[in-house]
Amino acid sequence: MSVHDVGGRRRFEDSEFTLRIYPGNIAEGTIYCPVTARKNTTAAEVIEHVIDKLQLERTKLYVLAEVKEFGGEEWILNPTDCPVQRMMLWPRMALENRFCGEDYRFLLREKNLDGSIHYGNLQMWLRVTEERRHLVERGFLPQPLQKDHDDLCNLPDLNEKTLLDNLRSRFKQEKIYTYVGSILIVINPFQFLPIYNPKYVKMYDNHQLGKLEPHIYAVADVAYHAMLQRRQNQCIVISGESGSGKTQSTNFLIHHLTALSQKGFASGVEQIILGAGPVLEVSAG
Structure with missing residues (x-):
């Protein structure tokens, strides 16, 4: 830096x-x-x-x-x-x-x-x-946007249609992250969104899950502080089909974790972990 x-x-x-x-x-x-x-x-x-x-x-x-x-x-x-x-x-x-x-x-x-x-x-x-x-x-005013829920557990009527409609509504607003309790659903936007800068790293630092808009930084932050408080190893499972964005999500997680551990100062740790990512994926495949 x-x-x-x-x-x-x-x-x-x-x-x-x-x-x-x-x-x-x-x-x-x-x-x-x-x-x-x-x-x-x-x-x-x-x-x-x-x-x-x-x-x-x-x-x-x-x-x-x-x-x-x-x-x-x-x-x-x-x-x-x-x-x-x-x-x-x-x-x-x-x-x-x-x-x-x-x-x-x-x-x-x-x-x-x-x-x-x-x-x-x-x-x-x-x-x-x-x-x-x-x-x-009567058509004199535009139709209001359908209210969406950032946690699918809060849907008043939970079924396949309401679930997909909620995700579609959020995606149209460039909200690619949605919670299901403590699980995070990510929809690949196939474009860059300006929600991964230092402003968001600091914003989600030491915040309770669900208090702010869903974000992958929130998941990383909860795991990081749980590790420090409980002194136990933490695991984040990333699952999805090919091309769904698992590798990019991993990069975002690592970026946030290294930023927290280094207090915002740059180091070679992040690049070393990111460089090992493709090798680990090939081994797993």
């Missing part, structure tokens, strides 16, 4: 991003509140910025929610979660159109004393959702 590489990573860590936080009924008349944040900026810090900008009541409790479709399920972020990291996992189309689309956004919600989320005028929200549904049915 060169000095230039280290400097480039530092510049990325210091890069600023603009998050658009939608307060809804909490601040009527405000469509969204722009907040400048970095990759390590927490949800608690973002909420603090929104409170200052919109001059909200500090006696109330607020949480930040991530929603990935209009009227869809909201994922409440923990105070220590980093919104920029979650935004970088959105599909490329969502990132390119995030300023005009209605999907993939961050919402500011008020938290009740009993821990529940206060949604304000729920009847108005339902009415707007119903009106949008009618407009979609």
